[in-house]
Amino acid sequence: GNLAVRCSGCGVHLQTEDQDKPGFIPEKALDREPVICQRCFRIKNYNESSSVTVDQDEFLALLSQIGDKDALVIHIVDLFDFDGSVISGLQRFVGNNPVLLVVNKTDLLPKVTNWNKVRNWVQKQAKEQGLRTVDVLLVSAKQNQGFERLLELVSTYREDRDVYVVGGTNVGKSTLINRLIRDYSDLEQELTTSRYPGTTLDMVNIPLEDGKFIIDTPGIVYPWRFSEIVSRKDLAAIMPDKPLKPAVYQLNPGQALFFGGMARFDFVEGDRQSFTCFISTALNIHRTKLERADELYRDHLGELLTPPTREGASEMPEWTRHEFRIKRGSQSDIFISGLGWVKVNGDNGALVAVHVPKGIRVLVRPSLI
Numbered sequence: 001g002n003l004a005v006r007c008s009g010c011g012v013h014l015q016t017e018d019q020d021k022p023g024f025i026p027e028k029a030l031d032r033e034p035v036i037c038q039r040c041f042r043i044k045n046y047n048e049s050s051s052v053t054v055d056q057d058e059f060l061a062l063l064s065q066i067g068d069k070d071a072l073v074i075h076i077v078d079l080f081d082f083d084g085s086v087i088s089g090l091q092r093f094v095g096n097n098p099v100l101l102v103v104n105k106t107d108l109l110p111k112v113t114n115w116n117k118v119r120n121w122v123q124k125q126a127k128e129q130g131l132r133t134v135d136v137l138l139v140s141a142k143q144n145q146g147f148e149r150l151l152e153l154v155s156t157y158r159e160d161r162d163v164y165v166v167g168g169t170n171v172g173k174s175t176l177i178n179r180l181i182r183d184y185s186d187l188e189q190e191l192t193t194s195r196y197p198g199t200t201l202d203m204v205n206i207p208l209e210d211g212k213f214i215i216d217t218p219g220i221v222y223p224w225r226f227s228e229i230v231s232r233k234d235l236a237a238i239m240p241d242k243p244l245k246p247a248v249y250q251l252n253p254g255q256a257l258f259f260g261g262m263a264r265f266d267f268v269e270g271d272r273q274s275f276t277c278f279i280s281t282a283l284n285i286h287r288t289k290l291e292r293a294d295e296l297y298r299d300h301l302g303e304l305l306t307p308p309t310r311e312g313a314s315e316m317p318e319w320t321r322h323e324f325r326i327k328r329g330s331q332s333d334i335f336i337s338g339l340g341w342v343k344v345n346g347d348n349g350a351l352v353a354v355h356v357p358k359g360i361r362v363l364v365r366p367s368l369i
Protein backbone atom coordinates (compact mmCIF):
# COMPACT_ATOMS: atom_id res chain seq x y z
CA GLY A 1 0.00 0.00 0.00
CA ASN A 2 1.03 3.60 0.57
CA LEU A 3 4.24 3.94 2.50
CA ALA A 4 5.33 6.73 4.78
CA VAL A 5 8.67 6.85 2.99
CA ARG A 6 9.41 9.27 0.18
CA CYS A 7 11.55 8.68 -2.89
CA SER A 8 14.90 10.30 -2.36
CA GLY A 9 15.00 11.05 -6.08
CA CYS A 10 11.82 13.01 -6.72
CA GLY A 11 10.25 13.28 -3.29
CA VAL A 12 7.06 11.43 -4.14
CA HIS A 13 5.35 9.18 -1.57
CA LEU A 14 6.33 5.60 -2.34
CA GLN A 15 3.78 2.87 -3.00
CA THR A 16 3.96 -0.80 -3.96
CA GLU A 17 0.54 -1.20 -5.60
CA ASP A 18 0.35 0.35 -9.04
CA GLN A 19 3.20 0.40 -11.57
CA ASP A 20 1.62 3.13 -13.63
CA LYS A 21 1.18 5.57 -10.78
CA PRO A 22 3.78 7.91 -9.35
CA GLY A 23 5.95 6.57 -6.56
CA PHE A 24 5.81 2.90 -7.48
CA ILE A 25 8.58 0.76 -6.00
CA PRO A 26 8.76 -3.03 -6.18
CA GLU A 27 8.55 -4.53 -2.70
CA LYS A 28 11.99 -6.08 -2.89
CA ALA A 29 13.64 -2.80 -3.87
CA LEU A 30 12.72 -1.30 -0.52
CA ASP A 31 15.91 -2.69 1.02
CA ARG A 32 18.09 -1.01 -1.55
CA GLU A 33 19.95 2.21 -0.76
CA PRO A 34 19.07 4.87 -1.68
CA VAL A 35 15.34 4.22 -1.68
CA ILE A 36 14.03 5.60 -4.97
CA CYS A 37 10.92 5.02 -7.02
CA GLN A 38 11.04 2.84 -10.13
CA ARG A 39 10.84 5.85 -12.40
CA CYS A 40 13.90 7.48 -10.81
CA PHE A 41 15.66 4.13 -10.74
CA ARG A 42 15.26 3.66 -14.45
CA ILE A 43 16.42 7.15 -15.29
CA LYS A 44 19.42 6.77 -13.04
CA ASN A 45 20.46 3.32 -14.15
CA TYR A 46 19.29 3.05 -17.72
CA ASN A 47 19.06 6.72 -18.72
CA GLU A 48 15.49 5.92 -19.45
CA SER A 49 12.27 7.51 -18.36
CA SER A 50 8.97 5.65 -18.39
CA SER A 51 5.44 6.93 -18.14
CA VAL A 52 3.58 7.40 -14.94
CA THR A 53 0.10 8.80 -15.04
CA VAL A 54 -2.16 11.02 -12.98
CA ASP A 55 -5.69 12.23 -13.36
CA GLN A 56 -6.66 15.75 -14.36
CA ASP A 57 -6.98 17.28 -10.91
CA GLU A 58 -3.62 16.02 -9.77
CA PHE A 59 -2.12 17.16 -13.01
CA LEU A 60 -3.50 20.67 -12.77
CA ALA A 61 -2.11 20.92 -9.26
CA LEU A 62 1.30 20.02 -10.63
CA LEU A 63 1.01 22.42 -13.53
CA SER A 64 0.03 25.34 -11.40
CA GLN A 65 3.48 25.22 -9.82
CA ILE A 66 5.20 25.86 -13.14
CA GLY A 67 3.83 29.38 -13.38
CA ASP A 68 5.95 30.46 -10.42
CA LYS A 69 9.17 29.19 -11.94
CA ASP A 70 11.36 30.64 -14.65
CA ALA A 71 11.42 27.86 -17.19
CA LEU A 72 10.99 26.67 -20.74
CA VAL A 73 7.92 24.48 -21.16
CA ILE A 74 7.87 21.78 -23.81
CA HIS A 75 4.33 20.67 -24.53
CA ILE A 76 4.27 17.45 -26.50
CA VAL A 77 1.14 16.43 -28.38
CA ASP A 78 0.15 13.60 -30.70
CA LEU A 79 -0.52 14.67 -34.30
CA PHE A 80 -2.90 11.75 -34.81
CA ASP A 81 -4.90 12.87 -31.78
CA PHE A 82 -4.14 16.59 -31.75
CA ASP A 83 -7.43 17.84 -30.34
CA GLY A 84 -7.47 15.00 -27.85
CA SER A 85 -3.96 15.49 -26.54
CA VAL A 86 -3.46 19.24 -26.39
CA ILE A 87 -3.71 20.54 -22.83
CA SER A 88 -6.40 23.18 -22.92
CA GLY A 89 -5.78 25.99 -20.51
CA LEU A 90 -2.06 25.27 -20.38
CA GLN A 91 -1.30 28.96 -20.87
CA ARG A 92 -3.05 29.89 -17.66
CA PHE A 93 -0.80 27.58 -15.72
CA VAL A 94 2.57 28.31 -17.25
CA GLY A 95 2.29 32.06 -16.76
CA ASN A 96 4.78 34.02 -18.81
CA ASN A 97 7.04 31.08 -19.49
CA PRO A 98 7.71 30.30 -23.14
CA VAL A 99 5.99 27.21 -24.54
CA LEU A 100 7.60 25.14 -27.26
CA LEU A 101 4.94 23.01 -28.91
CA VAL A 102 6.29 19.67 -30.09
CA VAL A 103 3.95 17.70 -32.34
CA ASN A 104 4.91 14.04 -32.43
CA LYS A 105 4.07 11.11 -34.70
CA THR A 106 4.44 12.86 -38.05
CA ASP A 107 5.25 9.42 -39.44
CA LEU A 108 1.54 8.61 -39.22
CA LEU A 109 0.42 11.14 -41.80
CA PRO A 110 0.36 10.02 -45.43
CA LYS A 111 3.76 9.99 -47.12
CA VAL A 112 2.75 12.84 -49.40
CA THR A 113 1.78 15.59 -47.00
CA ASN A 114 2.12 19.34 -47.28
CA TRP A 115 4.07 19.94 -44.09
CA ASN A 116 3.87 23.70 -44.37
CA LYS A 117 0.13 23.42 -44.31
CA VAL A 118 0.29 21.12 -41.30
CA ARG A 119 2.57 23.54 -39.46
CA ASN A 120 0.27 26.47 -40.15
CA TRP A 121 -2.70 24.41 -39.08
CA VAL A 122 -1.03 23.50 -35.80
CA GLN A 123 -0.09 27.12 -35.17
CA LYS A 124 -3.64 28.24 -35.77
CA GLN A 125 -5.17 25.52 -33.60
CA ALA A 126 -2.73 26.29 -30.79
CA LYS A 127 -3.67 29.94 -30.96
CA GLU A 128 -7.31 29.04 -30.74
CA GLN A 129 -6.53 27.09 -27.57
CA GLY A 130 -5.12 30.31 -26.18
CA LEU A 131 -1.61 28.94 -26.31
CA ARG A 132 1.17 31.38 -27.11
CA THR A 133 3.94 29.22 -28.50
CA VAL A 134 7.47 30.47 -29.15
CA ASP A 135 7.75 27.80 -31.80
CA VAL A 136 6.03 24.75 -33.26
CA LEU A 137 8.06 21.73 -34.16
CA LEU A 138 6.95 18.61 -36.01
CA VAL A 139 8.80 15.44 -35.02
CA SER A 140 8.66 11.71 -35.18
CA ALA A 141 10.16 10.06 -32.14
CA LYS A 142 9.75 6.73 -33.83
CA GLN A 143 11.69 7.70 -36.91
CA ASN A 144 14.01 9.97 -35.03
CA GLN A 145 13.00 12.92 -37.17
CA GLY A 146 13.16 16.51 -36.06
CA PHE A 147 15.23 15.86 -32.96
CA GLU A 148 18.33 17.72 -34.10
CA ARG A 149 16.14 20.74 -34.59
CA LEU A 150 14.46 20.14 -31.25
CA LEU A 151 17.79 20.16 -29.45
CA GLU A 152 18.71 23.39 -31.23
CA LEU A 153 15.45 25.02 -30.24
CA VAL A 154 15.74 23.86 -26.65
CA SER A 155 19.21 25.44 -26.47
CA THR A 156 17.91 28.65 -28.00
CA TYR A 157 14.86 29.10 -25.84
CA ARG A 158 16.09 27.60 -22.62
CA GLU A 159 18.80 30.17 -22.01
CA ASP A 160 19.83 29.20 -18.51
CA ARG A 161 16.52 27.84 -17.36
CA ASP A 162 14.98 24.55 -16.39
CA VAL A 163 12.92 22.64 -18.96
CA TYR A 164 9.50 21.25 -18.02
CA VAL A 165 8.12 18.56 -20.30
CA VAL A 166 4.33 18.20 -20.18
CA GLY A 167 1.89 16.06 -22.13
CA GLY A 168 -0.81 13.44 -22.06
CA THR A 169 -0.18 9.72 -21.88
CA ASN A 170 0.72 7.92 -25.09
CA VAL A 171 1.92 11.00 -26.91
CA GLY A 172 5.57 9.92 -26.90
CA LYS A 173 6.74 11.91 -23.92
CA SER A 174 9.02 9.19 -22.55
CA THR A 175 10.63 8.74 -25.92
CA LEU A 176 11.33 12.46 -26.08
CA ILE A 177 12.64 12.68 -22.51
CA ASN A 178 14.94 9.76 -23.16
CA ARG A 179 16.35 11.54 -26.13
CA LEU A 180 16.93 14.71 -24.10
CA ILE A 181 18.58 12.70 -21.34
CA ARG A 182 20.99 11.09 -23.76
CA ASP A 183 21.95 14.34 -25.43
CA TYR A 184 21.96 16.71 -22.53
CA SER A 185 22.20 15.26 -19.18
CA ASP A 186 25.06 14.48 -16.91
CA LEU A 187 23.87 11.56 -14.89
CA GLU A 188 27.19 11.28 -13.14
CA GLN A 189 25.60 13.98 -11.10
CA GLU A 190 23.19 12.55 -8.56
CA LEU A 191 19.54 12.40 -9.38
CA THR A 192 18.83 12.35 -5.69
CA THR A 193 18.92 16.08 -5.14
CA SER A 194 15.30 17.01 -5.03
CA ARG A 195 15.27 20.76 -5.03
CA TYR A 196 11.88 20.90 -3.47
CA PRO A 197 12.42 19.19 -0.16
CA GLY A 198 9.34 18.24 1.73
CA THR A 199 6.95 18.63 -1.18
CA THR A 200 5.42 15.87 -3.17
CA LEU A 201 5.59 17.02 -6.73
CA ASP A 202 5.55 13.72 -8.58
CA MET A 203 8.05 15.27 -10.91
CA VAL A 204 11.44 13.86 -11.73
CA ASN A 205 14.32 16.29 -11.98
CA ILE A 206 16.95 15.14 -14.41
CA PRO A 207 20.13 17.14 -13.94
CA LEU A 208 21.65 18.97 -16.90
CA GLU A 209 25.32 19.73 -17.26
CA ASP A 210 24.88 23.40 -16.35
CA GLY A 211 23.19 22.68 -13.03
CA LYS A 212 19.67 23.14 -14.38
CA PHE A 213 17.10 20.38 -14.79
CA ILE A 214 14.78 18.70 -17.21
CA ILE A 215 11.61 18.13 -15.23
CA ASP A 216 9.58 15.15 -16.33
CA THR A 217 5.97 15.58 -15.27
CA PRO A 218 3.57 12.63 -15.10
CA GLY A 219 1.43 12.00 -18.18
CA ILE A 220 -2.11 13.22 -17.81
CA VAL A 221 -4.81 10.67 -18.55
CA TYR A 222 -7.51 12.08 -20.78
CA PRO A 223 -10.75 10.12 -20.47
CA TRP A 224 -12.10 11.33 -23.81
CA ARG A 225 -9.69 9.40 -25.99
CA PHE A 226 -10.52 6.04 -27.48
CA SER A 227 -7.24 4.72 -26.14
CA GLU A 228 -8.61 5.01 -22.59
CA ILE A 229 -11.70 2.87 -23.11
CA VAL A 230 -10.64 0.03 -25.37
CA SER A 231 -8.94 -3.18 -24.32
CA ARG A 232 -5.21 -3.50 -24.84
CA LYS A 233 -5.78 -5.85 -27.74
CA ASP A 234 -8.23 -3.55 -29.48
CA LEU A 235 -5.90 -0.64 -28.88
CA ALA A 236 -3.39 -2.19 -31.24
CA ALA A 237 -6.05 -2.13 -33.93
CA ILE A 238 -7.15 1.47 -33.56
CA MET A 239 -3.69 3.02 -33.05
CA PRO A 240 -2.11 3.19 -36.49
CA ASP A 241 1.52 2.15 -36.66
CA LYS A 242 1.97 2.88 -40.34
CA PRO A 243 1.26 6.02 -42.38
CA LEU A 244 -2.48 6.55 -42.77
CA LYS A 245 -3.93 5.57 -46.11
CA PRO A 246 -6.80 7.94 -46.74
CA ALA A 247 -9.89 5.96 -47.78
CA VAL A 248 -12.28 7.89 -50.00
CA TYR A 249 -16.01 7.07 -49.98
CA GLN A 250 -18.60 8.51 -52.34
CA LEU A 251 -21.77 8.60 -50.28
CA ASN A 252 -25.39 9.35 -50.93
CA PRO A 253 -27.39 10.93 -48.15
CA GLY A 254 -28.88 8.11 -46.10
CA GLN A 255 -25.70 6.06 -46.08
CA ALA A 256 -23.46 5.26 -43.14
CA LEU A 257 -19.96 3.96 -42.51
CA PHE A 258 -18.97 1.71 -39.64
CA PHE A 259 -15.38 1.82 -38.44
CA GLY A 260 -15.18 -1.73 -37.22
CA GLY A 261 -17.59 -1.63 -34.30
CA MET A 262 -15.87 1.37 -32.75
CA ALA A 263 -17.80 4.20 -34.34
CA ARG A 264 -20.35 5.01 -37.00
CA PHE A 265 -20.46 7.94 -39.40
CA ASP A 266 -23.84 8.92 -40.88
CA PHE A 267 -24.35 11.10 -43.93
CA VAL A 268 -27.78 12.41 -43.04
CA GLU A 269 -28.49 15.22 -45.51
CA GLY A 270 -26.77 16.85 -48.47
CA ASP A 271 -25.73 16.29 -52.07
CA ARG A 272 -23.88 13.12 -53.00
CA GLN A 273 -20.24 13.81 -52.13
CA SER A 274 -16.99 12.21 -51.05
CA PHE A 275 -15.68 11.70 -47.54
CA THR A 276 -12.09 10.75 -46.77
CA CYS A 277 -11.46 8.54 -43.76
CA PHE A 278 -8.15 8.85 -41.91
CA ILE A 279 -8.22 5.86 -39.63
CA SER A 280 -6.01 2.88 -38.97
CA THR A 281 -5.95 0.40 -41.84
CA ALA A 282 -6.49 -2.31 -39.23
CA LEU A 283 -10.09 -1.11 -38.85
CA ASN A 284 -12.51 -2.38 -41.49
CA ILE A 285 -14.81 0.23 -42.93
CA HIS A 286 -18.28 -1.13 -43.62
CA ARG A 287 -20.76 0.83 -45.70
CA THR A 288 -24.50 0.43 -45.16
CA LYS A 289 -27.87 2.13 -45.49
CA LEU A 290 -28.65 4.41 -42.61
CA GLU A 291 -32.02 2.75 -42.07
CA ARG A 292 -30.29 -0.62 -41.56
CA ALA A 293 -27.44 0.63 -39.42
CA ASP A 294 -28.96 0.16 -35.95
CA GLU A 295 -29.99 -3.38 -36.74
CA LEU A 296 -26.60 -4.25 -38.18
CA TYR A 297 -24.93 -2.96 -35.05
CA ARG A 298 -27.27 -4.89 -32.79
CA ASP A 299 -26.80 -8.15 -34.67
CA HIS A 300 -23.19 -8.05 -35.79
CA LEU A 301 -21.14 -6.12 -33.25
CA GLY A 302 -18.02 -8.11 -32.44
CA GLU A 303 -18.09 -10.21 -35.62
CA LEU A 304 -18.77 -8.39 -38.91
CA LEU A 305 -18.23 -5.15 -37.03
CA THR A 306 -14.92 -5.73 -35.30
CA PRO A 307 -12.79 -4.71 -33.42
CA PRO A 308 -13.91 -4.65 -30.64
CA THR A 309 -14.23 -8.33 -30.00
CA ARG A 310 -17.50 -9.46 -28.41
CA GLU A 311 -15.95 -9.37 -24.95
CA GLY A 312 -14.29 -6.04 -25.65
CA ALA A 313 -17.61 -4.60 -26.81
CA SER A 314 -19.40 -5.57 -23.62
CA GLU A 315 -16.96 -3.49 -21.64
CA MET A 316 -17.37 -0.35 -23.70
CA PRO A 317 -19.84 2.42 -22.87
CA GLU A 318 -23.08 2.79 -24.81
CA TRP A 319 -22.94 4.86 -27.95
CA THR A 320 -24.09 8.46 -28.09
CA ARG A 321 -24.93 10.40 -31.23
CA HIS A 322 -23.31 13.69 -32.14
CA GLU A 323 -24.76 15.71 -35.00
CA PHE A 324 -22.87 18.31 -37.03
CA ARG A 325 -23.94 20.67 -39.75
CA ILE A 326 -21.00 21.35 -42.05
CA LYS A 327 -21.26 24.79 -43.59
CA ARG A 328 -21.17 25.37 -47.32
CA GLY A 329 -17.68 26.10 -48.61
CA SER A 330 -15.83 24.97 -45.51
CA GLN A 331 -13.05 22.40 -45.46
CA SER A 332 -13.75 20.37 -42.35
CA ASP A 333 -12.73 17.24 -40.49
CA ILE A 334 -15.03 15.36 -38.17
CA PHE A 335 -12.49 14.43 -35.52
CA ILE A 336 -12.89 11.42 -33.20
CA SER A 337 -10.33 11.45 -30.41
CA GLY A 338 -7.92 8.54 -30.67
CA LEU A 339 -9.64 7.00 -33.68
CA GLY A 340 -8.90 9.48 -36.46
CA TRP A 341 -11.03 11.78 -38.58
CA VAL A 342 -13.29 12.04 -41.62
CA LYS A 343 -12.69 14.85 -44.06
CA VAL A 344 -15.76 16.31 -45.71
CA ASN A 345 -14.83 17.03 -49.31
CA GLY A 346 -18.00 18.56 -50.71
CA ASP A 347 -18.52 22.30 -51.02
CA ASN A 348 -22.26 22.36 -50.57
CA GLY A 349 -22.36 21.53 -46.93
CA ALA A 350 -23.75 18.44 -45.24
CA LEU A 351 -25.55 17.20 -42.19
CA VAL A 352 -23.64 14.34 -40.61
CA ALA A 353 -23.74 12.40 -37.35
CA VAL A 354 -21.22 10.33 -35.46
CA HIS A 355 -21.98 7.53 -33.03
CA VAL A 356 -19.25 6.78 -30.50
CA PRO A 357 -19.03 5.36 -26.99
CA LYS A 358 -20.23 7.86 -24.43
CA GLY A 359 -17.49 10.22 -23.31
CA ILE A 360 -15.39 10.07 -26.46
CA ARG A 361 -14.58 13.54 -27.76
CA VAL A 362 -15.96 14.29 -31.20
CA LEU A 363 -15.65 17.69 -32.86
CA VAL A 364 -15.50 19.55 -36.15
CA ARG A 365 -12.28 21.30 -37.04
CA PRO A 366 -10.72 22.90 -40.11
CA SER A 367 -9.17 20.19 -42.27
CA LEU A 368 -5.68 19.17 -41.23
CA ILE A 369 -4.77 17.94 -44.71
Ligand code: GDP
Nearest residue numbers: 051105140141142168169170171172173174175
Ligand atom coordinates in the same frame (compact mmCIF):
# COMPACT_ATOMS: atom_id res chain seq x y z
P1 GDP B 1 4.23 8.50 -23.22
O1 GDP B 1 3.11 7.71 -22.66
O2 GDP B 1 3.78 9.87 -23.64
O3 GDP B 1 5.44 8.55 -22.37
O4 GDP B 1 4.60 7.86 -24.62
P2 GDP B 1 5.61 6.71 -25.05
O5 GDP B 1 6.94 7.29 -25.39
O6 GDP B 1 5.58 5.59 -24.07
O7 GDP B 1 4.88 6.29 -26.40
C1 GDP B 1 3.50 5.95 -26.41
C2 GDP B 1 3.16 5.14 -27.63
O8 GDP B 1 3.31 5.93 -28.80
C3 GDP B 1 4.06 3.94 -27.82
O9 GDP B 1 3.26 2.89 -28.33
C4 GDP B 1 5.07 4.41 -28.85
O10 GDP B 1 5.56 3.34 -29.62
C5 GDP B 1 4.24 5.34 -29.68
N1 GDP B 1 5.04 6.40 -30.28
C6 GDP B 1 5.90 7.24 -29.66
N2 GDP B 1 6.45 8.08 -30.55
C7 GDP B 1 5.93 7.78 -31.77
C8 GDP B 1 6.09 8.30 -33.09
O11 GDP B 1 6.84 9.22 -33.37
N3 GDP B 1 5.35 7.69 -34.08
C9 GDP B 1 4.50 6.66 -33.84
N4 GDP B 1 3.84 6.14 -34.87
N5 GDP B 1 4.33 6.16 -32.61
C10 GDP B 1 5.02 6.71 -31.59
